[in-house]
Amino acid sequence: MAAGIVSCGKDAAPVSEERFALGTLCRITVWGGGGLAPAWEAVGEAERTLSARDPSSELSGLNRSAGAWTEVSPLLWEALELALDLARRTDGAFNPALGAATALWGIGTENQRVPSPEELEEAMKASDWTSVQMDDSSGRRLVRLSNPAVRLDLGAIGKGLAADKAAEALASRGVESALLNFGGNIRCLGSKPGGAPFRIGIRTPFAEAQEYDRTVEVSDLSVVTSGPYEKFFIDADGILRHHILDGRTGVPASSGLGSATVVGDGGALCDGLATACYVLGEEKGRKLLEAWPGFEAVFLPLPEGIRL
Numbered sequence: 055m056a057a058g059i060v061s062c063g064k065d066a067a068p069v070s071e072e073r074f075a076l077g078t079l080c081r082i083t084v085w086g087g088g089g090l091a092p093a094w095e096a097v098g099e100a101e102r103t104l105s106a107r108d109p110s111s112e113l114s115g116l117n118r119s120a121g122a123w124t125e126v127s128p129l130l131w132e133a134l135e136l137a138l139d140l141a142r143r144t145d146g147a148f149n150p151a152l153g154a155a156t157a158l159w160g161i162g163t164e165n166q167r168v169p170s171p172e173e174l175e176e177a178m179k180a181s182d183w184t185s186v187q188m189d190d191s192s193g194r195r196l197v198r199l200s201n202p203a204v205r206l207d208l209g210a211i212g213k214g215l216a217a218d219k220a221a222e223a224l225a226s227r228g229v230e231s232a233l234l235n236f237g238g239n240i241r242c243l244g245s246k247p248g249g250a251p252f253r254i255g256i257r258t259p260f261a262e263a264q265e266y267d268r269t270v271e272v273s274d275l276s277v278v279t280s281g282p283y284e285k286f287f288i289d290a291d292g293i294l295r296h297h298i299l300d301g302r303t304g305v306p307a308s309s310g311l312g313s314a315t316v317v318g319d320g321g322a323l324c325d326g327l328a329t330a331c332y333v334l335g336e337e338k339g340r341k342l343l344e345a346w347p348g349f350e351a352v353f354l355p356l357p358e359g360i361r362l
């Protein structure tokens with residue numbers, strides 16, 4: 055390179071943009087050039103496919119088609135395969151069919167409230183993940199909800215899967231260094247300019263947003279945390295009601311944890327595992343993770359004085 059010519063490689067200033075998507079604030083940062091548009095397109099596609107809240111999403115269409123075999127997109131198929139695998143391995147503690155129960159609690163919406171035991175019982179009858187049937191033997195990806203009351207909710211893996219697809223879109227266009235932060239759900243592509251790993255903070259549960267319990271150094275991996283401090287309200291009895299339900303009972307999980315973080319190669323899997331680990335608690339969570347060598351978890355305790 056001739057003297058005086060400034061390198062436009064990985065040392066160039068990063069390009070960063072924040073947008074509201076997937077029900078949260080999403081930031082994408084790319085080093086070394088390359089536009090962000092392909093990544094945002096992937097996020098948009100994930101939202102149109104997987105959102106349980108948007109009545110026009112593909113998932114909502116599948117929920118309405120209850121009882122009939124329905125052809126689904128490769129992305130929805132991938133999400134369902136992962137979610138059902140986690141449901142099987144956790145005996146339903148992770149439950150992608152919790153839509154009726156999550157809608158009943160409405161945590162994070164204007165309608166959040168504590169449902170009656172009768173309402174919850176009714177919702178749990180419609181939360182039977184074993185009624186999700188998948189069949190691609192004909193070459194088409196077909197899904198059927200044999201219990202027509204079932205409402206799928208893929209909120210526990212959606213952000214991680216979207217981050218994977220957005221990172222893939224960047225990588226396929228030659229981007230080697232990027233950081234995707236979808237509401238604290240982190241996916242790294244490559245390493246920082248110069249080759250150093252990214253330093254990712256793990257929040258102290260219920261502390262200020264920028265207060266970290268520790269940091270982890272990663273390249274090309276995901277770091278995903280699930281915790282009750284993300285969406286919650288305190289009920290009349292002083293009990294904190296949050297958005298991560300025990301998939302077997304439909305009641306907010308209370309395994310004694312302030313958060314569960316999973317670090318590994320795959321945003322969707324880390325996202326699902328973090329939710330599953332939060333519900334299961336540290337001991338069973340660590341057992342679950344043994345099936346994925348190379349994946350690691352950080353479990354942080356619930357601060358004193360918080361009742362779940």
Ligand code: AMP
Nearest residue numbers: 147148149209210280297298299301329
């Ligand atoms: P996350 O923030 O990734 O832990 O996911 C929490 C979201 O996943 C909730 O807002 C619900 O939409 C959904 N969800 C809640 N409890 C469960 C569960 N036990 N299994 C699967 N999905 C769940």
Ligand code: MG
Nearest residue numbers: 210325326329
């Ligand atoms: Mg999750």
